Amino acid sequence: MSPHKPNFVHTSFLALALAISAPDALAQFPEKPNPHVRFSLLADTKSIKPGKPFTIGLLLNIQPKWHIYWTGPGPAGKPTEVKFTSNNPNLTISPLNWPTPKKYAPTSPFYSIGYDTQTLIFATATLKPSKSPPQSLTINTSVSWLACKGICVAGSGATNLKIPISEKSAPANTDLFKKYRAQTPLSPKSK
Secondary structure: OOOOOOOHHHHHHHHHHHHHHOHHHOEEOOOOOOOOEEEEEEEOEOOEOOOOOEEEEEEEEEOOOOEEEOOOOOOOOOOOEEEEEOOOOOEEEOOOEOOOOEEEOOOOOOOEEEEOOEEEEEEEEEEOOOOOOOOEEEEEEEEEEEEEEOEEEEEEEEEEEEEEEOOOOOEOOHHHHHHHHHOOOOOHHHO
């Protein structure tokens, strides 16, 4: 056997080892969002009262047996990226809150960290009071992810949420935001 030609056993073993230890390393990049992740933008209020903080969140529903990655995905993943914006300069949005993720293939050196089934990535927002506030506020979000189950498929999308502005605010999506706040570790600054 020549030392310069890989033999069948060596090549097969290497291919098998890569397939077992890093199945999420293969990625396809479609032009459209993939069907493995659906998302929607929500708020914990039906209307915004200027000066009163409220919470906005991107709810990600992940197809069974698939997963997406956390902001710190581990050595075998790509971070999910979420960005909230608004054209209103009086709106401030806090850094994102990420619920506690799961670790996939924890004994492998190619483990990954992320979410399956569902997660809510959220932030606190406040509309500063002004002399003549608008009647409503539109919040935009863009998101990109890598969904994996043996193979990985990249996806991305954008959506927005229009919320009325009022002197009174009423809660919305209370149970959902409560569930994910309870799963979110406190940051060192919030202790």
